[in-house]
Amino acid sequence: MGRTSDARKKILDAAQSLIEARGYSALGVAEICKAAGVPKGSFYYFFESKEALALAVLDEHWEAQRADWTRVLQGEGEPLARLRRLFAETEAGLRAGQQSCGTVSGCMFGNLTLELSNQTEPIRERLQRIFDAQVEMVEKVVAEAQERGGVTVGNAREAARAIVAQLEGQVMFAKLYNTTSTLGALWANCLALLNARPAVPAAP
Amino acid sequence: MGRTSDARKKILDAAQSLIEARGYSALGVAEICKAAGVPKGSFYYFFESKEALALAVLDEHWEAQRADWTRVLQGEGEPLARLRRLFAETEAGLRAGQQSCGTVSGCMFGNLTLELSNQTEPIRERLQRIFDAQVEMVEKVVAEAQERGGVTVGNAREAARAIVAQLEGQVMFAKLYNTTSTLGALWANCLALLNARPAVPAAP
Numbered sequence: 001m002g003r004t005s006d007a008r009k010k011i012l013d014a015a016q017s018l019i020e021a022r023g024y025s026a027l028g029v030a031e032i033c034k035a036a037g038v039p040k041g042s043f044y045y046f047f048e049s050k051e052a053l054a055l056a057v058l059d060e061h062w063e064a065q066r067a068d069w070t071r072v073l074q075g076e077g078e079p080l081a082r083l084r085r086l087f088a089e090t091e092a093g094l095r096a097g098q099q100s101c102g103t104v105s106g107c108m109f110g111n112l113t114l115e116l117s118n119q120t121e122p123i124r125e126r127l128q129r130i131f132d133a134q135v136e137m138v139e140k141v142v143a144e145a146q147e148r149g150g151v152t153v154g155n156a157r158e159a160a161r162a163i164v165a166q167l168e169g170q171v172m173f174a175k176l177y178n179t180t181s182t183l184g185a186l187w188a189n190c191l192a193l194l195n196a197r198p199a200v201p202a203a204p
Numbered sequence: 205m206g207r208t209s210d211a212r213k214k215i216l217d218a219a220q221s222l223i224e225a226r227g228y229s230a231l232g233v234a235e236i237c238k239a240a241g242v243p244k245g246s247f248y249y250f251f252e253s254k255e256a257l258a259l260a261v262l263d264e265h266w267e268a269q270r271a272d273w274t275r276v277l278q279g280e281g282e283p284l285a286r287l288r289r290l291f292a293e294t295e296a297g298l299r300a301g302q303q304s305c306g307t308v309s310g311c312m313f314g315n316l317t318l319e320l321s322n323q324t325e326p327i328r329e330r331l332q333r334i335f336d337a338q339v340e341m342v343e344k345v346v347a348e349a350q351e352r353g354g355v356t357v358g359n360a361r362e363a364a365r366a367i368v369a370q371l372e373g374q375v376m377f378a379k380l381y382n383t384t385s386t387l388g389a390l391w392a393n394c395l396a397l398l399n400a401r402p403a404v405p406a407a408p
Contacts, residue, residue, distance in 0.1 A: 023319050026229035103322040113380045114318045115227050118307040127380055154392075161386075162393045165373025172372055173365065176317045176331055182365075188358075189366045192397050 008046045010036040015057050020097075020105040023115050024054055054112070055126055061108055062130050073137050079145040080196060083138070083163070084187050090167065091183040094174055106175035110168045135160045142194065151194040162193045212250045214240040219261050224301075224309040227319050228258055258316070259330055265312055266334050277341050283349040284400060287342070287367070288391050294371065295387040298378055310379035314372045339364045346398065355398040366397045 014036035018027050029050055033040045047053040072086045098104045105111075109130050117124040139160035145151045153159040166189050173182040218240035222231050233254055237244045251257040276290045302308045309315075313334050321328040343364035349355045357363040370393050377386040 022323060023227075023229055025227055105322055106318060110376060111318045113376055114310060114315045117380050118309055118382070119226060124380065124382075131377070131380060158389055158392075161377070162370065162374075162389060162396075165377060165393075166366065166370055167373070168376055169369025169371070169373035170366075172314060172317055173335070173369060176321050176328065176335060178322070178328075185362055185366060188362075189369075189397060192366075192399060193393060195396060 007036075007038045007042045010038055011043060011046060011053065012057060012060055015053050016061060016108075019054070019057060019112070020108055021101065024050075024112060025115065029053075051120060051122065054116075054123060058109070058112070058123070058126050058130065062133075066133065069134070069137050073141050078150075079141045079148065080150060080191075080194075083141055083190055087167070087183060087186040087190070090171070091180050091186075094171070094183070095180045098178070098180065104174045104178050104180060107168060107171045110171060131164065135164050138163050145194065145196070151196040153194055159194055163190050166190065166193065211240075211242045211246045214242055215247060215250060215257065216261060216264055219257050220265060220312075223258070223261060223316070224312055225305065228254075228316060229319065233257075255324060255326065258320075258327060262313070262316070262327070262330050262334065266337075270337065273338070273341050277345050282354075283345045283352065284354060284395075284398075287345055287394055291371070291387060291390040291394070294375070295384050295390075298375070298387070299384045302382070302384065308378045308382050308384060311372060311375045314375060335368065339368050342367050349398065349400070355400040357398055363398055367394050370394065370397065 011032060015027075015032050018032060018035060027050070029043055030040060032050075032053070033043050043053075047056065068089065069086065072089060073082050075082060075085075077085075094104050094106070109127055112123065113127050113131075117127055135157065139156050142151065142153065142156040142159050142163075146153065146156060151159075167186060170182050170186055170189075174180050215236060219231075219236050222236060222239060231254070233247055234244060236254075236257070237247050247257075251260065272293065273290065276293060277286050279286060279289075281289070298308050298310070313331055316327065317331050317335075321331055339361065343360050346355065346357065346360040346363050346367075350357065350360060355363075371390060374386050374390055374393075378384050
C-alpha cells in the first residue's frame, strides 16, 4: 500500500515538472513513466489516460496553491496589503522556479488554459473551477477593502477578475521575457484597477 | 512559380488554422500537409522544419494584425477612442472565429507564448518582438492621451504593458469560458489603468 501510493505520487510529481517545462501535448505516457521511474503498467493502474493524469496534476497543484492563497488572502493585515503579499509571493515562487530550472515556466493554470481549454471539456471545466475560485478569493478581499472605504469599484467581482487577468497577463510576460521583474508592476496596476489611492500598506 | 507560392500559402493557412485549434506540439508535419493538400516533399522545399513553419505563421499573422492595429491606433479620433475601438475589434474578431470553429481560440501570440516560449529561443525572440511592438503601439496612444491631459500615468510604457497584459488576460478568460463577453470589461479596466475619467468617447 505504501509502495503503490508512492508510485502514484512519483508519477504526479514527474508529470507536474514535465508539464511545467513542456506543456501537455508534447508529452507521452512512456516519457512520464521513465521520469517517474515506474513501469508503464503502474501508470494505467492509477490513471485511465493521460487526460486523467492531467486532471490529477491540476487538482494537486491547485490544492497546494489554494492553501497558499488562503493563508495570504485570509491572513493578517489590511485587505490591500494581503493582495500585495500575494503578488510578492507569486513573484518569489516564479523566481525560485526559474533558479531551479533555468526559465520562468509561468502559471500552470494559465499555460494549460491556452494550450488545452478549447480542446477537452473535462480540462476546461476543471480550469474554470480553479479560476472561478481564484476570482472569488480576490473578490472577498476587494469587498473587504471596499467596506473600509479604501477602494472604489462598481463591481467587486469584475474588479477581482481584472486583477486575476492582470496577474495572468504579467506572468505571461515573465515567461516570455524570462524575468520575474515584470511582476513588479502588479501592485501599482492593482491599485489603479481598484481606483485605490491609499497610504501604501507596509511592504509584505 | 505561381503554383509553388500557392503551395507555400496553402501550408501556411493550414498550419495557422491547426495551430489555432490545437497548438503547436500536438501537430505533425504530415497532418499539416494533409490539411493543406500538398505532398510532404513540398513542405521541406519551403520550410526546413516545423519550427521554421511556426515562425513563418507568426510572421504572417503579425503582419495582418499589425496592419489592423496600425489602422485603428494611428487612425482618426481621440487617442482613447482608438484604444476602445481596438478592444471592440478584438472582441469582434474572436466572436467571428468562435462562430466559424465553435470555440474561442484566443490570441495566437499568447497561446504560443505560454506553450513554447520557454522551450525554443527563436520562437521566444519572435514573440518578444511582436509583444514589444504591440506595447510600443499602445504606448504611443497613451502618450498622446497624456499630452492632451486626458490620462495620468507615471510611465506610458508601463501603462501600455499593463493594458496589453489586461487584454491577454481577458482573452485567456474568453478562451477558458468560451465567450467573448469577458472582453466587455476591457474598456473600463483600461480607463482605470490609465487613471482616466474622461467624458466617454463615442462608441466605435
